[in-house]
Amino acid sequence: xxxxxxxxxxxxxxxxxxxxxxxxxxxxxxxxxxxxxxxxxxxxxxxxxxxxxxxxxxxxxxxxxxxxxxxxxxxxxxxxxxxxxxxxxxxxxxxxxxxxxxxxxxxxxxxxxxxxxxxxxxxxxxxxxxxxxxxxxxxxxxxxxxxxxxxxxxxxxxxxxxxxxxxxxxxxxxxxxxxxxxxxxxxxxxxxxxxxxxxxxxxxxxxxxxxxxxxxxxxxxxxxxxxxxxxxxxxxxxxxxxxxxxxxxxxxxxxxxxxxxxxxxxxxxxxxxxxxxxxxxxxxxxxxxxxxxxxxxxxxxxxxxxxxxxxxxxxxx
Numbered sequence: 102x103x104x105x106x107x108x109x110x111x112x113x114x115x116x117x118x119x120x121x122x123x124x125x126x127x128x129x130x131x132x133x134x135x136x137x138x139x140x141x142x143x144x145x146x147x148x149x150x151x152x153x154x155x156x157x158x159x160x161x162x163x164x165x166x167x168x169x170x171x172x173x174x175x176x177x178x179x180x181x182x183x184x185x186x187x188x189x190x191x192x193x194x195x196x197x198x199x200x201x202x203x204x205x206x207x208x209x210x211x212x213x214x215x216x217x218x219x220x221x222x223x224x225x226x227x228x229x230x231x232x233x234x235x236x237x238x239x240x241x242x243x244x245x246x247x248x249x250x251x252x253x254x255x256x257x258x259x260x261x262x263x264x265x266x267x268x269x270x271x272x273x274x275x276x277x278x279x280x281x282x283x284x285x286x287x288x289x290x291x292x293x294x295x296x297x298x299x300x301x302x303x304x305x306x307x308x309x310x311x312x313x314x315x316x317x318x319x320x321x322x323x324x325x326x327x328x329x330x331x332x333x334x335x336x337x338x339x340x341x342x343x344x345x346x347x348x349x350x351x352x353x354x355x356x357x358x359x360x361x362x363x364x365x366x367x368x369x370x371x372x373x374x375x376x377x378x379x380x381x382x383x384x385x386x387x388x389x390x391x392x393x394x395x396x397x398x399x400x401x402x403x404x405x406x407x408x409x410x411x412x413x414x415x416x417x418x
Contacts, residue, residue: 336366
């Protein structure tokens with residue numbers, strides 16, 4: 102395959118230009134829900150409501166995921182999405198915050214204090230404490246048992262927008278459960294994909310001098326050698342139709358820069374020493390973590406901040 106002077110192949114260089122309009126269409130399809138805020142019983146709350154054509158848009162996005170061999174999917178049926186959204190929020194955040202169905206096609210969650218990692222990253226205030234908190238929260242969340250997977254839980258859309266950091270308690274939480282991994286995907290691969298999605302959000306935005314220290318800080322906090330080893334296998338640019346979703350995940354960053362930074366991370370991962378052993382298979386199936394035994398404080402991002410930014414980058418490409 103022909104290579105250009107900057108180290109990318111010709112197809113890698115053409116993809117952001119030729120598929121920008123298609124990628125913008127995918128981003129538009131992400132607007133399955135509308136988000137509003139209200140006060141309930143004296144506490145701020147966020148209402149997520151399915152739009153009128155949400156099922157058709159979800160089905161269209163899922164068709165693309167299948168064609169591109171991307172192992173995730175949107176919940177297209179409103180009742181299925183509401184069940185999963187409520188169950189996941191309750192499991193991860195139900196110790197202090199409430200979630201409940203609202204009307205025929207909505208979910209209401211109590212608004213969480215703090216800001217998203219995405220907001221911090223774009224404002225230039227992202228630091229290692231936030232990334233350590235995020236890594237710890239992914240590690241904790243990945244220990245929960247899920248009947249849906251018949252194994253340990255995974256997020257499926259673990260972007261920095263969906264990781265909330267509360268500075269007062271130095272605590273992170275996960276939110277927004279629109280997407281789910283394919284059930285056929287092995288547990289380790291699902292967990293590695295969550296870490297990959299989080300890192301891809303950072304790869305084109307953080308400064309060059311911060312990329313590797315920040316990425317390794319996050320992985321060291323997560324501290325599961327098996328998952329990180331699987332992640333290392335996934336640190337490669339895709340081909341074919343998967344390029345569109347890759348553009349969304351990397352915020353349409355320059356492919357040459359992404360390729361170079363991921364290669365550096367692969368090399369650095371090989372030198373990591375992660376001592377925390379993964380739980381045994383027997384322990385994973387017999388012991389289910391409590392959702393009420395830990396005191397935590399979370400946060401909530403601004404509505405649609407990420408979607409708007411991605412759309413702008415897609416248009417610029």
